[in-house]
Amino acid sequence: MTERDRNAGKIPEEGDRVAMKGLARYRLLAATLVVLLAGLSVLAAGCPRRAPEEDPGAEVTAGGIMIRGSIADAQTMNPIYVADTASGDITHHLFQNSLMAWNREVELVPNAAESFPEVSADELIYTFRLRPGQTWHDGQPFTSHDVVFTYESFMNPFYTGPRRADMAMFLGYKAYVGELAAAKRALDAKEIDQEAHDRRVTEAFEAWRALGAVRALDDLTVRFILETPMAIFLTRTAGYHIIPRHILGEVHGRDVKDHGFSRNPVGSGPFRWKEWLPDQHIALVGNADWEGGRDGKPPAHSDELVTRVIPDQKTLEIALEAKEIDFGGVTPEEYERFKAMPHLRLMSTPTFAYTYLGLNLANPLFQDVRVRHAISHAINKEVMVDELLMGHGTVAWTHGSPARWDYNPDVRTFPFDAARAKSLLAEAGWTPGADGILQRDGVRFSFLLQTNLGNRMREQAAVVIQSNLKDVGIEVEIKLVEWATFVSDVLLAKNFETVIVGWSLGVDPDAFSIWHTEGGPFNFVSYSNARVDELLEEGRRVGDIDRRREIYQEMQAILAEDQPYVFLFYPNAIHAVGNRIRGEIKVSPIASPLFYAEDLWIPAALQAGPHLN
Incomplete structure (x- = not known):
């Protein structure tokens, strides 16, 4: 074990001027996950698998080409814009330079930082010291200025990626984002033109930067100032890959996404x-x-x-x-x-993932909760698990994963019951037309279901859904879309009636970007619930593990009741x-x-x- 191995796993000493109460929260979370995932690793190891044949003199050797197959191409190599698994799988190998990270034992450890940060007694100031000697692949030094540039890029008014909301704990965030929204309203109302809008938001950005929420104290030291203590700062916000200032620092914020770096990146990883x-x-x-x-x-x-x-x-x-x-x-x-x-x-192993049928709640067809309950009752999820997953997974009833520490096993369920589905639809005013398809006020209950081409599991699930819903009088047309187009023109554009897609969730249960009313582009279905918003905000602030579990389990119960998605199944990953x-x-x-x-x-x-x- 190297010195860095020992340091990565140790609790900071009193002399480190760390608020132990705050860091103890993260250590408890890590310990909880270690116990849980140890059991899951045993489960994965217990699945049938073959060991490689022994080679004479099989010692570690360099060389060779490892080849992975992927059904989807990447969208970007700029990690601050990554919003899909295919891109993230690649950038993970190129960068690996986040301040903090989860190691293979699911312990929160320093990564680009040389140790846990110094934290002020009020848990509002975090100071990281970077490991010296780190470089980018072009030989330029990796410094605290790169860290500052990355986090300022998330806050740049022209940033169009999905992660600005994860900076919500930063000093001045709320006032700054409020000013951006006000400028957008003025532009939409034609009170100002585009040039005036851009000038206004740029001035707001510079005013926020002047607050010093993220600041390089020297080449290897970076300080963050928070407006409020936030549990996800170390477990999530400090876990994003860093991008090089020396390449992108002079690029206008609106041009960063499409800069050549996104297709020809310079990283700092293995x-x-x-x-x-x-x-x-x-x-x-x-x-x-x-x-x-x-x-x-x-x-x-x-x-x-x-x-x-x-x-x-x-x-x-x-x-x-x-x-x-x-x-x-x-x-x-x-x-x-x-x-x-x-x-x-x-290897077949549980995951932090689930597959769902997303219902666009801006569409009047899906705004009555009785209709959403009916659709959920009408779909035979048990058949999907038994015949599509062949038992490699379980039925999903809510957001989350049975493999994760915050999962609520006691939420409301909607077992397959076509008669109950028909009854609920009738209560909502839908009656059979001459062709058997339900109608109300002259509108047929018919919608388009889109999913990504090439994902056989989702394609098969779409066929099951189409058949099940036809049995209760709902007409479904299926459309398969190439992955890149599906992400950009369907999901992120919210250009759909229904979709089958899935989430691969992280270690921390924060789901602000998915479910909060102001969460951002990942709230594909335009869901809004005031109590869920409150829970998501509290869950980000609270450090106590037991309270966080209560928060997220209540949120899962509400989501199960509201059914903004029809939650389908938690699949195992078969590698x-x-x-x-x-x-x-x-x-x-x-x-x-x-x-x-x-x-x-x-x-x-x-x-x-x-x-x-």
Whole structure:
């Protein structure tokens, strides 16, 4: 164990001038998660899997190309704009430079910071000291000025990404965001033109910056000043990847998203950028100069990490079977067949994810809660788990995950009951028309259901929903949309009636950006509930674990009652890994087999890629 390993896991001493009460909250949370996830790791390990064949002299060797299959291409390589799993999977390997991070034991540890921060007694001032000697992939030093630039980028008035709300604890945030909203109202009312609007919000931004909410005290020290104590500051806000000021610092805020950096990034993690051929592959190369991030890990062992875009699940599985890729997901229906393949190891593990049918609450069809309850009763979720997931998952009744510490198992449920669904629809004024489709005031109960092309599980769930709802008099048309278009033109644009999609949640249960009325673009369905807003705000502030559990369990109960989504199922993740891959592969709800790709390696005799033996 290195000195950094020991420091990463230790509780700061009194002499560190840390408010122990505040940090104890995070340590308790980490301890809770360690106990929980230890059990889940056992469950994952207990699933049938094959060990790789032993190689003569199988010692750790550098070289080779590891190949992953992905059904979706990435959207951006700028981590402050990442809003999809495909992009996040890549940027994770390129950056790994957040101030704080969760390690493989699900402990909150310093990452780019050399230790836990110094925290003032009132828990409003956090001072981080960065590890010296960190560099960007172009050789420029990684400094506190990069940290300040990143967090100021989230606050820039021209930032259009999804994470500004996670800065809500910063000094001056509320007044600043209020001024942005006022300027937008004035522009919409044509009281000012675009030029005056831009000048007004820029002046507001500069006034906020002058408050010093985020400030570099020297090249390796950064200070944050909060307006109110906030539990998620260390567990979430301090966990975002940092972007390089020396590349983007002179770029206007409105141009950062589409800057060349988003397609040709410079990171600081265990893998460097090589190339991106859209809809074909993204290639990274091992960074031999990396001195280690979390846990003081060594540089990447493989020469390259390639993500092949294979937009159809069946085609991806064929590539796994043909040894064309090393890593990929397998559908539950293929689990037993792939388990028998000698060149693969299979792992089925619970996740922090769920799949749902999202109902656009701006659409009058879905504004009556009785209708939402009816739709939920009409859909046979048990059949989805038994026949689509083949038992690799459980029925979902609310937001969250049974694998996470805040989960509420006692919320209201809506078991399959077509008769009850019909009764509720009748109460809401819907009656059968001549063709059997329900109608009210001359409007047919018919809607479009969209989901992403190539995700077989979601495509099959759409067919089940279409059949179930037809039985109660609701007409559903299914449309499959290419992933990039689905994210940008359907979800983020809120351009849908219903969608099937899913959430992969984090360790911390904060869900402000998903459910709060002012949460931002991730509130796809335009949900608004005053009590949920209060709970989300309190949950961000409170540090006591037991109280936070109460808060989020009450929120889950309200969501189950309101049914802004029809919650469908909590799927297990089924991972397939080729047996030429060596090293510790530890999966958990927060870590896929490639999460620590820098720890994996390929024996010299098997480094034939990219065309695998």
